[in-house]
Amino acid sequence: xxISKKVIQNKNLKEKIAFNIFRxxxxxxxxxxxxxxxxxTYNGISVINWNFLTQMPEDGMTKGGIYPxxxxxxxxxxxxxxxxxxxxxxxxxxxxxxxxxxxxxxFIKLMTNNLAGIPSIVFGLFGMSLFVNTLGFGDSIIxxxxxxxxxVLPVVxxxxxxxxxxxxxxxxxxxxxxxxxxxxxxxKVVLPMAFPNIITGIILSIGRVSxxxxxxxFTVAAYFLPKLPSSIFxxxxxxxxxxxxxxxxxxxxxASRPIAYGTALVLIGxxxxxxxxxxxxxxxxxxxxxxx
Amino acid sequence: MIKFLKSIFEKLIEGTLFLSSTITTLAIVxxxxxxxxxxxxxxxxxxxxDGFSLVVNKNxxxxxxxxxxxxxxxxxxxxxxxxxxxxxxxxxxFNLDNIGEFYSDSAIGENxxxxxxxxxxxxxxNPGVVAFVxxxxxxxxxxxxxxxxxxxxxxxxISQKEWFPTAQPAAQLGVLPLILGTLWVSFGAIxxxxxxxxxxSIYMAEIASPKIRNILKPLIELLAGIPSVVYGFFxxxxIVPEIQKLFNLxxxxxxxxxxxxxxxxxxxxxxxxxxxxxxxxxxxxxxxxxxxxxxxxxxxYRVVIPYSGSGITAATILGIGRAIGETMxxxxxxxxxxxxxxxxxxxxxxxxxxxxxxxxxxPQGGLHYKxxxxxGCILFIITMAINLIVGYISSKKKYNAK
Numbered sequence: 271x272x273i274s275k276k277v278i279q280n281k282n283l284k285e286k287i288a289f290n291i292f293r294x295x296x297x298x299x300x301x302x303x304x305x306x307x308x309x310x311t312y313n314g315i316s317v318i319n320w321n322f323l324t325q326m327p328e329d330g331m332t333k334g335g336i337y338p339x340x341x342x343x344x345x346x347x348x349x350x351x352x353x354x355x356x357x358x359x360x361x362x363x364x365x366x367x368x369x370x371x372x373x374x375x376x377f378i379k380l381m382t383n384n385l386a387g388i389p390s391i392v393f394g395l396f397g398m399s400l401f402v403n404t405l406g407f408g409d410s411i412i413x414x415x416x417x418x419x420x421x422v423l424p425v426v427x428x429x430x431x432x433x434x435x436x437x438x439x440x441x442x443x444x445x446x447x448x449x450x451x452x453x454x455x456x457x458k459v460v461l462p463m464a465f466p467n468i469i470t471g472i473i474l475s476i477g478r479v480s481x482x483x484x485x486x487x488f489t490v491a492a493y494f495l496p497k498l499p500s501s502i503f504x505x506x507x508x509x510x511x512x513x514x515x516x517x518x519x520x521x522x523x524x525a526s527r528p529i530a531y532g533t534a535l536v537l538i539g540x541x542x543x544x545x546x547x548x549x550x551x552x553x554x555x556x557x558x559x560x561x562x
Numbered sequence: 563m564i565k566f567l568k569s570i571f572e573k574l575i576e577g578t579l580f581l582s583s584t585i586t587t588l589a590i591v592x593x594x595x596x597x598x599x600x601x602x603x604x605x606x607x608x609x610x611x612d613g614f615s616l617v618v619n620k621n622x623x624x625x626x627x628x629x630x631x632x633x634x635x636x637x638x639x640x641x642x643x644x645x646x647x648x649x650x651x652x653x654x655x656f657n658l659d660n661i662g663e664f665y666s667d668s669a670i671g672e673n674x675x676x677x678x679x680x681x682x683x684x685x686x687x688n689p690g691v692v693a694f695v696x697x698x699x700x701x702x703x704x705x706x707x708x709x710x711x712x713x714x715x716x717x718x719x720i721s722q723k724e725w726f727p728t729a730q731p732a733a734q735l736g737v738l739p740l741i742l743g744t745l746w747v748s749f750g751a752i753x754x755x756x757x758x759x760x761x762x763s764i765y766m767a768e769i770a771s772p773k774i775r776n777i778l779k780p781l782i783e784l785l786a787g788i789p790s791v792v793y794g795f796f797x798x799x800x801i802v803p804e805i806q807k808l809f810n811l812x813x814x815x816x817x818x819x820x821x822x823x824x825x826x827x828x829x830x831x832x833x834x835x836x837x838x839x840x841x842x843x844x845x846x847x848x849x850x851x852x853x854x855x856x857x858x859x860x861x862x863y864r865v866v867i868p869y870s871g872s873g874i875t876a877a878t879i880l881g882i883g884r885a886i887g888e889t890m891x892x893x894x895x896x897x898x899x900x901x902x903x904x905x906x907x908x909x910x911x912x913x914x915x916x917x918x919x920x921x922x923x924x925p926q927g928g929l930h931y932k933x934x935x936x937x938g939c940i941l942f943i944i945t946m947a948i949n950l951i952v953g954y955i956s957s958k959k960k961y962n963a964k
Contacts, residue, residue: 285859289769295761296770299829300778303785306796306826360582368576380953381587387880387949388593388942389887391914395921395938399596403926420589427586453572474787481789484889484914488921510791510890517795518894527799534792541787549780 307538314535317528323536326496327529336533341498342411342506343480346490349415349502350479354423355472362430362468367456386424390484393421398488410503414490421485422475429471433464466555470548477544481537483510509537597942600935604719607929608711609732615697616709616731617681619689624648626710630722632732635692643690656684656693682706694731714929719936725900725911727920727930735933737940739902743817743910746903747892748885750821751828755881758825759832760874766833767840768862786830794894797823802895809907815897818906823891828881835880839873840866876952883948887941889914913937 325335361378369375397417407413437460445455461468483491491511499506517523517530609629610616616632618624627635627646634640635653644650658681661670665680678699685691685706693706700708714735722736762782766775801822806814843866851861867874897909898919917934924930 281857281860285857288859288863292761292765292769295758296765296778299758299762299785299833300781302826303781306788306793309796309800310792357582357585360579361585364576364579364583368579378583378586381590383953384946384949385586385590387883387887387945388590389889389914389945391887391889391917392593392597392938392942392945395917395935396593396596398921399600399935400592404596423586423589451568451572453575477787481787481791483789483791484918487918510789513795514791514890514894517798530795534795537789537792541789542784545780545784545787 310531310534310538313528314531314533317532318535322529322532327494328496333529336509336512336529336536338495338498339507339509339512339533340536342490342492343509345411345499345506346414346418346486346508347476347479349411350419350422351472351476353416353419354426354475358423358426359430359468362427362434363456363461365427366431366434367452367460382424382427385420386428388421390421390482391487393417393485394488396420397485402489407503409488409490409492409505411490411499411506412502414486414506414508415502417485417489418479418482421482422479425475425478426471429474430464430468433467433471434460436467437463466551469555470552473544473548473551477541477548480540480544481510483508483514486511509533509540513537593942597935597938600932601939602936604735604929604932604936605714605716607932608713609735609929610711611730611733611929613697614694614731615700616711617685617693617695617700617704617706618709619685619691620705620707621689622648622707624709625707626712628712629714629718629732629734630724632711633724633726633729633734636694636731651690654688654691656681656688656691658693658695678704714933719933723902725916727924727933733929733933735929737913737937739900740911740913740916740937741940742902743896743900744886744912744914746817746906746910747820747824747896747912748882750817750906751824751885752878752882754821754825755828755832755885756878759829759877759881760836762829763833763837763840763877764862764867767837768858768866782830782833785826786834790827790888791890791894793823793827794891797891797895805907811907813897813909815895815909816907817896817903817910820892820896820910820912821906823895824885824888827888827891828885831884832877832881835877836870836874839870839877842873843869872955872958876955879948879952879955883945883952886912886948887914887945889918893918913941917941 322335323340324337326337327339328334365375365378369378394417397413397420401407401413401416402409405413441459441463442455445459446452450458486508490505491508492505493507493515495505495507513530513533516526516533609632616627622643624643624646631640631646635646636655638655640646641653642650643653661677661680661684664684670676670680681693681695681699682705685693691706692709700706711732719735720737720741722734723738724734724736725739726734762778766778770778797819802814802816802819804814805811805816805819847865847869848861851865852858856864892912893915896911896915898911898915899909900911900916901908903910917937920930921934924934
């Protein structure tokens with residue numbers, strides 16, 4: 271009896287130790303996130319004001335704002351989404367609705383996964399080789415957008431596929447039983463139900479596109495360009511690239527540090543808003559779909 | 563009729579959808595074509611810049627020199643032809659800038675029109691000479707011997723220890739320090755991220771209350787959403803100076819800084835994938851274990867972890883993959899010295915960082931440009947292999963579950 275009591279005590283002690291280690295490690299993870307966020311916020315908040323967001327950079331980027339970089343990033347987000355959303359959603363629909371469990375489905379999924387695993391710098395190399403040099407777009411918004419769009423395509427495909435998978439099959443069957451065609455079923459029944467999750471995925475991919483630096487290094491990003499682009503064949507500045515250059519290779523690294531903090535905070539703020547928006551949408555539509 | 567049109571319409575839409583689904587495959591094929599077309603071009607070129615050649619005395623038995631040999635000769639690490647397989651004769655470096663010491667201005671000519679003859683004359687008189695000159699000086703009437711340089715070989719590319727693609731007279735293309743740098747930084751990152759990530763995923767999947775989990779989950783997603791350049795910036799202004807102070811180093815940009823930043827970035831991948839894997843453990847299995855008298859911890863490490871082992875492995879490998887391919891953050895904090903690393907407290911340079919740092923300066927179509935694409939090929943092959951391994955592991959798991 272005494273021994274078994276000891277055994278129990280021993281194993282409960284072990285459990286306690288293990289669980290506390292897990293708690294501490296999780297706390298470290300969360301704290302490091304909070305540390306990064308609060309450090310950037312603390313140093314960047316004083317820089318951000320209306321002028322910072324709406325003025326051109328001045329004096330070798332040691333003064334002035336980041337307006338062209340913000341606009342550039344918005345252009346790139348829009349450009350890449352024009353490319354990635356239709357193709358991504360279409361191919362998600364095709365994979366989930368039209369292919370049976372065949373070799374083709376497995377093949378496409380494998381290819382999508384592989385594309386997702388390719389490092390962003392390789393996309394940069396590819397974009398430079400194909401869009402900038404071979405197709406002759408030069409360093410331009412269109413070259414950068416296509417590169418970014420290609421990179422984010424797997425995310426859109428996967429989320430669309432997951433969203434469609436979550437729609438219960440009985441809805442499809444009911445619609446087909448009522449005489450609707452397959453396309454009508456997809457358009458009128460499946461897509462509306464999957465819509466919130468698809469939108470969430472798209473919003474998250476916007477977050478991803480807006481922060482990527484490596485693919486735009488050689489396809490679009492300009493070091494210092496205090497004017498707005500006039501066509502899709504122009505170069506633009508972009509927020510992530512701007513942060514990179516002013517924190518490592520600006521003319522006066524120390525003097526532009528505050529601007530770097532401000533840019534970092536704007537980037538984080540953008541990602542934060544995107545995440546919150548996605549979560550809110552998920553929750554809002556989630557309730558609605560359930561109620562229906 | 564309307565029905566017929568409708569069915570045509572449906573077929574058209576289906577065709578469009580099908581075409582869209584082929585884009586990812588097409589993209590991968592295009593990436594392979596464009597990456598490897600440029601990358602393989604590296605091995606069709608000699609490490610000596612176009613339009614230049616190395617010349618020696620015509621009685622010199624040496625016919626070709628490899629890139630490292632050329633570098634050592636011009637750095638005066640090799641001073642005797644015997645070392646590279648020639649006669650026992652000391653090497654005389656001839657520099658075009660010093661030609662005035664040997665020939666008068668009138669001999670060279672006012673517009674250097676007699677320069678080729680001077681070079682020719684000099685190489686003939688000095689048996690141990692080696693000169694790096696433009697090919698237009700050796701076109702006609704040249705009496706010396708023009709050395710051939712072998713093309714860059716794949717084995718040399720991977721095994722040589724120096725990366726100095728802009729070196730004169732011969733570019734040094736050894737990827738070994740870059741590969742080792744990448745591996746050091748990535749494995750350092752995994753060493754830090756794995757215990758933290760697995761603990762967090764176990765905590766989230768098994769221990770935390772749903773309330774805490776609902777707070778943690780979006781936080782981890784946010785961690786994944788922060789752009790890599792922001793992590794790099796944080797590393798640059800916080801981690802790098804701290805490491806410099808802590809270890810009393812001349813510079814803080816080290817492999818360790820890279821590993822720490824990458825660890826933070828690999829955490830979300832590891833946490834979300836292994837948490838998903840942990841959650842697939844059937845409740846019945848856990849309850850059976852608890853009913854046998856095991857406590858929660860025993861259940862976790864005897865039942866839950868073994869059951870989700872393949873998922874955890876997949877998470878780890880994907881985490882490594884993310885770390886290997888990461889560019890900007892590493893570029894900003896590792897110091898980018900292309901030397902073979904000996905400790906975590908030295909600057910290193912990774913493959914992606916090299917591409918990002920040098921592609922802008924490499925003239926398009928040149929050897930340097932192509933060599934950077936070859937680096938991209940290496941990166942592509944590594945990540946492809948990682949994806950296939952992960953795919954294999956997860957498909958195997960499904961099989962077992964059946």
